[in-house]
Amino acid sequence: MKLSGCNLPGITVMVFVMLSSSSTSAITNFNVLNFGAIPTGGTDSTDSFLKAWNAACGTADSTFIYVPKGRYLVGPLAFKGQCKSSQIIIRIDGTIVAPLDYGVLGKSNNWFSFEDVSGVSIIGRGTFDAKGPSLWACKASNSNSCPSGATTLSFTNSNNIRINGLTSLNSQMFHIVINGCQNVHLEGVKIIAAGNSPNTDGIHVQLSRNVEILSTSIKTGDDCISIGPGTENLWIEQITCGPGHGISIGSLAKDLKEEGVQNVTVKKTVFSNTQNGLRIKSWARPSNGYVQGVRFIDSVMRNVQNPIMIDQNYCPRNENCPGQVSGIKINDIVYEDIRGTSSTPIAIKFDCSDKNPCTGIKLQNVNLTYLNKAAQSFCSNVVGKAIDLVRPNSCL
Structure with missing residues (x-):
C-alpha cells in the first residue's frame, strides 16, 4: 500500500493565501531580505x-520564510530544531550559490543541514548551486589535499518533512540525505550533476521510516537513489534516472551490526544510459543485516549496463576487498514488468552469498534484450521462481 503523503498542491495554495492576505494572523512571515540578505x-x-530561521523557529505561530528571486551567496548552515513553531514553510524562488572557494563547503559535512526539526516544508522553484565541478576536478587530479565535500541538503533526526519543486545543481557530494527521519515527502525535485562527478548520490535514505520520493528527475555521477541500513516503508515512484548508477539498496555490510531494509517499493521508473538499473549490493562481510519485502514494478531500461542485479560481493575497483562471505540475508524480492535494453550481455545477475543464499526472488513479465537479441542471466546461490514471460531465460 502506498504511504500517506502531504497534499503538496494544497501547500502551494496555502502559501499563496499567506502571501496575498494580511488578515491571516496565525501565520508569521519572514523575508530573508529583511534580515540583510543581498x-x-x-x-x-x-x-x-x-537570523530568519532563528526568528521563525522562536515564534509560536506557524511561520513562513521567503527567499525571493535573486542570487544569494551562502556558506554552511545548521538549522537547529526544538522550535516553538510546529510548522515552518520555507519558499525558495531564488538561487542559493556556494562560495567560489570549494574548501568553504568542502570541509563541512553539509551545506544546508536541518537537525531535530519537525513540520518543515521547503518548496518553490529555486535552486541550490553548490559549484561542485572545482572540487570534482581536485579529486580527479588524485591530490591528497582535496576535502571530502559537503552534502547539499541534509535532514537528521527530523519528522514530518516536505520538499517540493526545488533543483539541486552540482552538489559537491550527495545532493539530499534523509537520515534518522520519519514521515518525509519529496516530490517534483530536479537533481543535476555530471555523469562523472564522484560520490554525488542524488537522494540517500537511511535509518528512516515512511518516506516517499515521487516525480523526480535525477542526473548525477553516482546512485540516483541509494537506500541504506535501517530504511523501512519507502515508496519511490515516477523517477527518471540517468546518467547515474541507478537505484541501489546498499551498499550494505559496511558494519558487522546493521539494521535491516524492509518494505520498499520502486515503481514507474525510467533508466537511461545508467551503470545499473535496480540493484541490491552488499560487501562480503559477515554483517547481521537483511533486505526483505522489496517490490520493483514497472521499470523501463534504456541501454543500461546492469538492469537487474544483486551483488553480495560488492567491491568497487576491486580495491581492499574484504574477501569474506556476506552475512546479509536477502528475501522476498519481486521484479515485475521490467522491460528494455541492456548494454551488456548479462541483463539479470544474482550473485548471492554462499552463507546466506538469496531466497524468495520472483521474476514476472520481464523482457530485456541486448543488441536486439537475447540477453543472458547469471545466478549464484539464489532460490526463486519465474512467472509468465521472462527474457532472458531465467536461471532461477
Whole structure:
C-alpha cells in the first residue's frame, strides 16, 4: 500500500493565501531580505538566512520564510530544531550559490543541514548551486589535499518533512540525505550533476521510516537513489534516472551490526544510459543485516549496463576487498514488468552469498534484450521462481 503523503498542491495554495492576505494572523512571515540578505550573489548572506530561521523557529505561530528571486551567496548552515513553531514553510524562488572557494563547503559535512526539526516544508522553484565541478576536478587530479565535500541538503533526526519543486545543481557530494527521519515527502525535485562527478548520490535514505520520493528527475555521477541500513516503508515512484548508477539498496555490510531494509517499493521508473538499473549490493562481510519485502514494478531500461542485479560481493575497483562471505540475508524480492535494453550481455545477475543464499526472488513479465537479441542471466546461490514471460531465460 502506498504511504500517506502531504497534499503538496494544497501547500502551494496555502502559501499563496499567506502571501496575498494580511488578515491571516496565525501565520508569521519572514523575508530573508529583511534580515540583510543581498540578492546579487556577491555578498555573504549566511548570517541573514540563519537570523530568519532563528526568528521563525522562536515564534509560536506557524511561520513562513521567503527567499525571493535573486542570487544569494551562502556558506554552511545548521538549522537547529526544538522550535516553538510546529510548522515552518520555507519558499525558495531564488538561487542559493556556494562560495567560489570549494574548501568553504568542502570541509563541512553539509551545506544546508536541518537537525531535530519537525513540520518543515521547503518548496518553490529555486535552486541550490553548490559549484561542485572545482572540487570534482581536485579529486580527479588524485591530490591528497582535496576535502571530502559537503552534502547539499541534509535532514537528521527530523519528522514530518516536505520538499517540493526545488533543483539541486552540482552538489559537491550527495545532493539530499534523509537520515534518522520519519514521515518525509519529496516530490517534483530536479537533481543535476555530471555523469562523472564522484560520490554525488542524488537522494540517500537511511535509518528512516515512511518516506516517499515521487516525480523526480535525477542526473548525477553516482546512485540516483541509494537506500541504506535501517530504511523501512519507502515508496519511490515516477523517477527518471540517468546518467547515474541507478537505484541501489546498499551498499550494505559496511558494519558487522546493521539494521535491516524492509518494505520498499520502486515503481514507474525510467533508466537511461545508467551503470545499473535496480540493484541490491552488499560487501562480503559477515554483517547481521537483511533486505526483505522489496517490490520493483514497472521499470523501463534504456541501454543500461546492469538492469537487474544483486551483488553480495560488492567491491568497487576491486580495491581492499574484504574477501569474506556476506552475512546479509536477502528475501522476498519481486521484479515485475521490467522491460528494455541492456548494454551488456548479462541483463539479470544474482550473485548471492554462499552463507546466506538469496531466497524468495520472483521474476514476472520481464523482457530485456541486448543488441536486439537475447540477453543472458547469471545466478549464484539464489532460490526463486519465474512467472509468465521472462527474457532472458531465467536461471532461477
